[in-house]
Amino acid sequence: MCGIVGYVGSNDAIDVLLNGLSGLEYRGYDSAGVALANGTLAVHKREGELAALESTLPTAELRGRSNGIGHTRWSTHGPPSDANAHPHTDDEGRVAVVHNGIIENYQSLRDELTADGVTFESETDTEVVPHLIGRALEEGMAPETAFRAAIDRIEGSYAVAAVFAGSETIHAARRASPLVLGIGDDGYYLASDAPAFIEYTDRVVYLEDGEFARLSPEEVVVTDSSGTVVEPSVETIEWDAEDAGKSGYDHYMLKEIHEQPTALRQCLRGRVDELTGTVTLEELDALESSSPVQFVACGTSYHAALFGATLLRDRGVPAQSFLASEYSTDRIPVDSSTLVVGVTQSGETADTMRALREANRAGAETVAVTNVVGSSAARECDHALYIRAGPEIGVAATKTFASQQVALTLLACRLSDGSNHDVIRTLRDVPDQVQTVLDTSQATEIAAEYAESDAFFFIGRGYQYPVALEGALKLKEISYRHAEGFAAGELKHGPLALVTEETPVFALVTGDDERAHKTVSNVKEVEARDAPVVAVTDGQTDVERYADHVLEVPASNEIGAAVTANVQLQLVAYWVAHRLGRSIDKPRHLAKSVTVE
Numbered sequence: 141m142c143g144i145v146g147y148v149g150s151n152d153a154i155d156v157l158l159n160g161l162s163g164l165e166y167r168g169y170d171s172a173g174v175a176l177a178n179g180t181l182a183v184h185k186r187e188g189e190l191a192a193l194e195s196t197l198p199t200a201e202l203r204g205r206s207n208g209i210g211h212t213r214w215s216t217h218g219p220p221s222d223a224n225a226h227p228h229t230d231d232e233g234r235v236a237v238v239h240n241g242i243i244e245n246y247q248s249l250r251d252e253l254t255a256d257g258v259t260f261e262s263e264t265d266t267e268v269v270p271h272l273i274g275r276a277l278e279e280g281m282a283p284e285t286a287f288r289a290a291i292d293r294i295e296g297s298y299a300v301a302a303v304f305a306g307s308e309t310i311h312a313a314r315r316a317s318p319l320v321l322g323i324g325d326d327g328y329y330l331a332s333d334a335p336a337f338i339e340y341t342d343r344v345v346y347l348e349d350g351e352f353a354r355l356s357p358e359e360v361v362v363t364d365s366s367g368t369v370v371e372p373s374v375e376t377i378e379w380d381a382e383d384a385g386k387s388g389y390d391h392y393m394l395k396e397i398h399e400q401p402t403a404l405r406q407c408l409r410g411r412v413d414e415l416t417g418t419v420t421l422e423e424l425d426a427l428e429s430s431s432p433v434q435f436v437a438c439g440t441s442y443h444a445a446l447f448g449a450t451l452l453r454d455r456g457v458p459a460q461s462f463l464a465s466e467y468s469t470d471r472i473p474v475d476s477s478t479l480v481v482g483v484t485q486s487g488e489t490a491d492t493m494r495a496l497r498e499a500n501r502a503g504a505e506t507v508a509v510t511n512v513v514g515s516s517a518a519r520e521c522d523h524a525l526y527i528r529a530g531p532e533i534g535v536a537a538t539k540t541f542a543s544q545q546v547a548l549t550l551l552a553c554r555l556s557d558g559s560n561h562d563v564i565r566t567l568r569d570v571p572d573q574v575q576t577v578l579d580t581s582q583a584t585e586i587a588a589e590y591a592e593s594d595a596f597f598f599i600g601r602g603y604q605y606p607v608a609l610e611g612a613l614k615l616k617e618i619s620y621r622h623a624e625g626f627a628a629g630e631l632k633h634g635p636l637a638l639v640t641e642e643t644p645v646f647a648l649v650t651g652d653d654e655r656a657h658k659t660v661s662n663v664k665e666v667e668a669r670d671a672p673v674v675a676v677t678d679g680q681t682d683v684e685r686y687a688d689h690v691l692e693v694p695a696s697n698e699i700g701a702a703v704t705a706n707v708q709l710q711l712v713a714y715w716v717a718h719r720l721g722r723s724i725d726k727p728r729h730l731a732k733s734v735t736v737e
């Protein structure tokens with residue numbers, strides 16, 4: 141997964157491209173590069189984060205050019221290096237190409253081109269594209285025809301943009317990788333994601349799979365795979381550059397943690413009526429099937445899916461959640477009565493997309509629960525339920541998880557019978573309760589106490605089990621510390637052997653039901669083995685007696701407590717990583733959206 145950006149217009153292209161790339165770095169930061177056209181192609185690329193490229197870029201020399209493309213990379217084929225950085229060019233320097241996705245038949249194309257005398261400079265799959273274009277130019281094709289001919293030869297997923305020496309036009313195409321066009325007053329933009337150009341324009345066109353775009357100083361022309369001109373649908377983005385910036389926080393992650401009350405209010409707006417107890421999800425008006433429900437998702441979204449499946453089962457609807465990478469309709473019964481729900485913040489995760497495509501082929505009705513309007517998942521599915529969290533830039537998902545929890549609660553209400561009054565009251569209070577946690581959390585003290593620990597364990601039951609998994613994932617991905625989440629009852633079946641006085645155990649104990657009291661018993665087992673215990677609790681049990689520290693959450697039911705307890709764990713993860721000096725927004729080896737299987 142990578143980020144691509146392009147611009148043609150009356151401003152200096154280099155400034156727009158560098159700004160755009162900084163807005164896309166969450167998509168990958170192994171290397172970065174730009175190519176400026178309308179003259180001899182000027183290609184500059186460098187291993188490392190964007191700052192490494194900027195430090196060597198002759199920016200002043202590049203001013204005055206009106207069009208160009210840029211790329212920020214997350215390696216798939218070939219390690220991070222200057223040579224593997226995009227843009228890639230043909231032998232003669234006639235065309236430069238940036239690409240996000242995977243070219244599945246690149247090896248056979250590379251063999252064919254090598255046999256033709258082409259010398260490859262990189263190990264990437266992408267480099268076949270400029271060489272295919274170069275060969276088509278040699279055969280006498282015009283740039284646009286040559287570009288289309290090359291795209292016709294490649295298989296797999298791609299968002300590709302190309303510029304030609306001496307030309308002001310940018311050519312682009314997409315299949316199964318995101319590509320959005322920006323329609324500005326000072327020019328036209330393209331990018332993997334709108335934050336790359338939101339400070340210039342909020343008018344966007346989401347390119348459909350199989351479509352091509354031609355951006356020139358005068359116009360944007362969108363065509364389908366046969367070359368027929370398509371009337372683009374121009375949409376207006378509802379958030380602005382300030383929403384996508386850090387707003388004074390040290391990291392996007394901390395900003396996004398603090399945005400949760402607003403995000404949750406947005407998710408609920410217009411969807412619940414407290415008086416009548418009704419939940420209205422207009423996006424799902426046409427939904428027919430409702431049972432059984434199969435969730436497919438990865439990572440944090442999978443934890444939200446576990447939460448959603450628990451909710452549905454508790455409301456009498458058969459539901460299961462699957463890791464998307466393990467989901468296969470060959471082995472899991474799916475038919476036209478099955479509802480398959482893909483939970484994916486980005487809407488671009490390759491594993492989830494594959495699972496959703498399989499489900500569609502098997503005849504299931506599909507819903508994408510996603511944050512990104514116009515994302516691949518939203519397009520693939522019969523219906524899209526938007527979580528409305530606003531842009532999330534930090535690689536670690538935070539506000540989108542909370543918004544998924546709330547959106548899935550609404551979905552559970554929509555799919556089940558029975559009264560929703562209690563749930564709606566809970567959801568109404570959750571944004572303020574999250575704010576209370578943000579205002580009063582002692583997470584920095586806990587982080588100071590335990591940042592150097594050997595390992596961290598998280599335990600919870602029922603609705604708090606996915607939160608335990610999520611707490612551990614958050615901590616490990618940004619702090620690089622070993623962390624595991626367990627169903628509280630499982631601890632004694634093996635993991636207890638790992639518990640020592642150097643391994644803090646975070647116990648999620650909320651409510652006053654049987655599950656909460658059983659978890660208190662598990663806490664006693666841990667305490668008896670001298671492990672430090674941090675109880676995340678609403679004080680309804682006596683767990684505090686056995687805990688070394690307490691992180692308080694407001695009293696609520698299991699849904700509200702699962703949201704607020706998770707916020708405490710997000711803060712712990714953030715402050716541990718902060719103390720350890722980690723690269724919080726861009727953790728090593730990770731990317732915001734993983735578009736490879």
Ligand code: AGP
Binds near residue numbers: 438485488492537
């Ligand atoms: C979350 O912090 C991770 N970055 C990761 O697990 C993520 O949730 C996963 O890759 C799924 O992404 P998606 O929601 O965009 O599909």
